[in-house]
Amino acid sequence: MSGIRVAGVGAVSPAGWGTAALRAALEQGTPILPTLVPRPGGGQALPVREVPRLVPVPAWAKHPRLRRASPITLHAVGAVREALSMAGSSEPPAKDLGLILCLLAGCVQYTERFFGEVLRDPASASPLLFPETVFNGPASHVAAVLGRTPLTYTLLGDPSVFLQGLDLAAEWLAAGYVDDCLVVGAEETSWLLADALLQFDHSVQAAGGAGAVLLTRTPTPSPGVELEQVTDLQVYAQAQSRPAAAGRMRAMLSESAAGGLLCDSRVGSARLDAAETRVWRDWPGARVSPKLVLGEGLMAASAWQCVTAIDALSRGQHRVALISVVGQNEAAAGARFVRAGP
Amino acid sequence: MTTHPTSTQLRAQLKQMVVQDLMLKVSADEIPDDLPLFGPGGLGLDSVDALQLVVALDKNYGLKIANPQEAQDILRSVRTIAEAVAIRADHVATVSSTA
Amino acid sequence: MPFPPLRVRPAKPPRVVVTGAGLVTPLGIGWRVNADGFRAGRAAFGPVRRFDVSRHRARTAAEVDLPAVLPPTRLTPKQARRLDRASRMLLWAAHEAWEQSGWEATTDLPVVLGTTSGGMSLGEEYYRRALDGTASRRGQATRALHYLAHLPARILLEAFGFLGPICIIANACASGANALGRAWELLRAGRAERVLTGGYDALSLLVYSGFDSLQTISPTRCRPFDADRDGLTLGEGAAVLCLETQEAAERRAATVLGELAGYGHRLDPHHLTQPHPQGDAAWSAMDEACRVAGLGPADVDYLNAHGTGTPLNDVAEALAINRWAGDRAASLPVSSTKAVIGHLLGAAGAVEAVVCLQALREQWLPPQPQLGHVDPICQFPVVREPTHARVEVAMSNSFGFGGTNATLIFRRWG
Numbered sequence: 001m002s003g004i005r006v007a008g009v010g011a012v013s014p015a016g017w018g019t020a021a022l023r024a025a026l027e028q029g030t031p032i033l034p035t036l037v038p039r040p041g042g043g044q045a046l047p048v049r050e051v052p053r054l055v056p057v058p059a060w061a062k063h064p065r066l067r068r069a070s071p072i073t074l075h076a077v078g079a080v081r082e083a084l085s086m087a088g089s090s091e092p093p094a095k096d097l098g099l100i101l102c103l104l105a106g107c108v109q110y111t112e113r114f115f116g117e118v119l120r121d122p123a124s125a126s127p128l129l130f131p132e133t134v135f136n137g138p139a140s141h142v143a144a145v146l147g148r149t150p151l152t153y154t155l156l157g158d159p160s161v162f163l164q165g166l167d168l169a170a171e172w173l174a175a176g177y178v179d180d181c182l183v184v185g186a187e188e189t190s191w192l193l194a195d196a197l198l199q200f201d202h203s204v205q206a207a208g209g210a211g212a213v214l215l216t217r218t219p220t221p222s223p224g225v226e227l228e229q230v231t232d233l234q235v236y237a238q239a240q241s242r243p244a245a246a247g248r249m250r251a252m253l254s255e256s257a258a259g260g261l262l263c264d265s266r267v268g269s270a271r272l273d274a275a276e277t278r279v280w281r282d283w284p285g286a287r288v289s290p291k292l293v294l295g296e297g298l299m300a301a302s303a304w305q306c307v308t309a310i311d312a313l314s315r316g317q318h319r320v321a322l323i324s325v326v327g328q329n330e331a332a333a334g335a336r337f338v339r340a341g342p
Numbered sequence: 343m344t345t346h347p348t349s350t351q352l353r354a355q356l357k358q359m360v361v362q363d364l365m366l367k368v369s370a371d372e373i374p375d376d377l378p379l380f381g382p383g384g385l386g387l388d389s390v391d392a393l394q395l396v397v398a399l400d401k402n403y404g405l406k407i408a409n410p411q412e413a414q415d416i417l418r419s420v421r422t423i424a425e426a427v428a429i430r431a432d433h434v435a436t437v438s439s440t441a
Numbered sequence: 442m443p444f445p446p447l448r449v450r451p452a453k454p455p456r457v458v459v460t461g462a463g464l465v466t467p468l469g470i471g472w473r474v475n476a477d478g479f480r481a482g483r484a485a486f487g488p489v490r491r492f493d494v495s496r497h498r499a500r501t502a503a504e505v506d507l508p509a510v511l512p513p514t515r516l517t518p519k520q521a522r523r524l525d526r527a528s529r530m531l532l533w534a535a536h537e538a539w540e541q542s543g544w545e546a547t548t549d550l551p552v553v554l555g556t557t558s559g560g561m562s563l564g565e566e567y568y569r570r571a572l573d574g575t576a577s578r579r580g581q582a583t584r585a586l587h588y589l590a591h592l593p594a595r596i597l598l599e600a601f602g603f604l605g606p607i608c609i610i611a612n613a614c615a616s617g618a619n620a621l622g623r624a625w626e627l628l629r630a631g632r633a634e635r636v637l638t639g640g641y642d643a644l645s646l647l648v649y650s651g652f653d654s655l656q657t658i659s660p661t662r663c664r665p666f667d668a669d670r671d672g673l674t675l676g677e678g679a680a681v682l683c684l685e686t687q688e689a690a691e692r693r694a695a696t697v698l699g700e701l702a703g704y705g706h707r708l709d710p711h712h713l714t715q716p717h718p719q720g721d722a723a724w725s726a727m728d729e730a731c732r733v734a735g736l737g738p739a740d741v742d743y744l745n746a747h748g749t750g751t752p753l754n755d756v757a758e759a760l761a762i763n764r765w766a767g768d769r770a771a772s773l774p775v776s777s778t779k780a781v782i783g784h785l786l787g788a789a790g791a792v793e794a795v796v797c798l799q800a801l802r803e804q805w806l807p808p809q810p811q812l813g814h815v816d817p818i819c820q821f822p823v824v825r826e827p828t829h830a831r832v833e834v835a836m837s838n839s840f841g842f843g844g845t846n847a848t849l850i851f852r853r854w855g
Binding site: 039040041042043065099104111112114115116118119121122123125126127130131132133134135136137139140141143144146147149150151152153154155156157158161164168171174175192195196199200232233235236237238239240329330331 | 497498556567569572581585589591592598608611652708
């Protein structure tokens with residue numbers, strides 16, 4: 001066994017704030033209704049699936065560092081807080097944490113607003129917006145709210161990179177750099193992101209939110225969940241097509257026990273899902289595809305897949321859960337969680 | 343450019359601008375005229391907020407704040423900002439009337 | 442780099458050596474022209490030409506004079522035509538490193554790169570067309586795709602015919618140093634024998650306007666650690682290094698440019714845009730890098746400071762260097778090569794790592810041109826003239842927005 005255990009999980013999604021809302025939406029199974037985001041300059045409004053507003057604003061969201069932060073940071077902090085509270089951590093945490101924050105689109109709302117102001121007149125572009133556009137803004141805010149994340153990386157890539165984040169966290173834990181490590185996937189929606197997704201497929205709707213997995217080396221109360229395996233990123237190239245990469249990913253995932261749960265990254269477009277559907281066509285066990293309900297949450301969706309799997313294991317519904325992420329434009333990667341203990 | 347508002351009206355507008363431009367989680371009327379905007383015990387703004395106010399005051403009121411020293415004096419509170427905006431407005435009024 | 446690693450974690454971590462280094466900066470393309478420029482301290486600033494800055498406060502930057510052609514690689518003409526500026530710079534740097542290393546195509550070569558804005562200019566063009574109802578939508582999908590920070594990394598796989606996991610670190614201006622550090626972690630953890638690593642960033646209207654709106658760009662010229670300093674100068678470029686374990690390099694009898702002996706990084710939660718006044722996290726990044734390298738301040742012959750030239754960064758870094766160096770400070774040569782090529786953001790840490798390798802290989806210290814009166818806060822000498830020196834150990838600091846702090850230590854080899 002790897003000795004890398006899951007101490008807590010957290011999720012923020014279009015279904016709501018918290019893992020319970022995520023679980024209920026997936027059990028219910030109907031896609032979350034989108035809201036329409038107007039397109040500046042006119043033209044057809046764009047459907048996106050947004051995280052419900054937090055009303056009233058909770059105390060933690062009034063932290064001074066979060067005043068100027070865009071929704072992606074609030075999503076990340078919300079998911080992190082749930083994971084830490086599930087692990088019974090004090091507030092702020094009593095020990096040093098690693099933080100690996102993974103994102104694909106990142107701070108799109110303020111990037112668009114700031115660049116719009118630059119195009120209108122650079123002399124009056126808002127200085128307050130620009131720092132919030134940088135990719136590691138969310139990680140910096142999470143670190144400031146927690147106060148104890150000396151080792152922090154922001155990773156970019158397609159949704160397979162969230163599993164790379166789990167891999168990196170496991171290595172830091174094995175090397176003893178930190179005792180606990182948060183791996184977070186976060187995104188926010190915007191009209192430009194929705195417009196970009198439309199360039200690839202008309203049925204895909206952008207979704208905002210975040211998911212957090214807190215990994216630890218210290219034993220957790222049984223029955224715990226353990227991260228047993230993360231495959232290498234199988235990168236797409238001339239020499240390895242997306243279907244071939246997805247096939248290699250499955251081949252690397254050990255599937256010893258039957259009766260496992262497959263948690264995949266299908267989004268509901270036959271064309272985009274073709275590679276993943278074909279690779280798992282003979283999968284006999286239970287299967288869940290969070291994005292069919294929640295929408296294309298990009299990096300946050302990979303986190304939702306892991307949170308969903310861990311939640312099912314910890315509730316005793318399965319002994320093994322496989323995560324399959326066939327990213328849009330970088331790589332395919334897989335992971336395997338198991339129930340440790342009775 | 344807004345027409346020449348009365349000082350109370352101007353201060354209310356400035357408070358609205360401060361809340362909106364700086365994304366404050368308080369409402370405009372919760373900001374006393376003399377509350378220090380910077381430093382401990384005040385509104386808790388920082389240097390990025392100061393830069394934002396400088397840009398906003400130029401954009402909305404044509405008030406040009408040339409350097410950090412001047413900014414420190416003018417951006418002390420809503421009242422000091424209102425006075426600077428009023429002085430500038432009078433200056434523009436006299437210049438345009440004599441031009 | 443699967444988990445658990447295929448190879449068992451070595452009891453004693455291998456030593457990590459550099460067997461290839463490629464460089465694209467405002468000084469030029471390649472090791473030689475850059476070494477000569479850094480050794481002489483020839484500033485490469487000029488007026489901004491990439492976009493209109495008539496409505497900006499600042500007017501200058503340090504731009505790369507990028508050749509129209511690409512280096513010879515396996516890329517097809519179609520793939521080559523599509524490359525944006527950032528990818529082209531990265532490709533030139535990677536080509537030089539790859540040639541120098543003598544590596545062959547393989548299916549097990551991880552890539553770790555740092556960047557802050559990826560293909561930002563493609564994102565800008567995407568935004569303009571998406572906003573303008575009349576503009577043609579042709580090419581939007583390609584722009585959206587090649588805007589992503591990992592696409593240039595995929596270009597490297599195609600260009601040099603290898604496969605391997607891609608890792609992109611976006612830790613603001615420390616990204617380049619973090620990328621080399623991550624590659625070093627992978628090699629020491631026994632998860633790879635070779636890693637291609639580096640950093641890249643191209644100038645873009647959005648990022649230039651961002652720094653301009655924060656009024657951090659120097660209206661005069663970038664003078665790190667100068668008492669009259671008034672801001673940074675933005676630059677652009679790329680650096681790529683071939684890192685491998687000592688055993689792998691010796692097995693191939695490869696030429697070793699230097700050893701990456703230590704890496705430390707810390708997050709400073711103090712503020713999104715300003716470092717902690719005392720530079721605590723900067724101090725602990727330097728301390729950690731030294732601890733791991735088994736070295737102390739007295740062993741360091743040259744420190745390439747982050748040194749952006751802004752009032753805030755340089756005082757916080759100076760305090761951290763003073764505290765970390767202790768008695769050694771008074772005799773520790775320090776300089777910021779941002780005085781020569783500006784701040785290359787995501788590429789800075791990687792380019793400045795190569796500058797350290799050049800200092801080690803050719804035994805000189807890169808000076809800061811036209812340095813005036815040094816800020817009295819600095820308890821260390823700032824190199825102001827081209828200087829020949831014995832350099833056995835060189836250290837490089839990279840700090841950034843969001844409180845990212847990273848330090849690398851290089852040691853002369855052979």
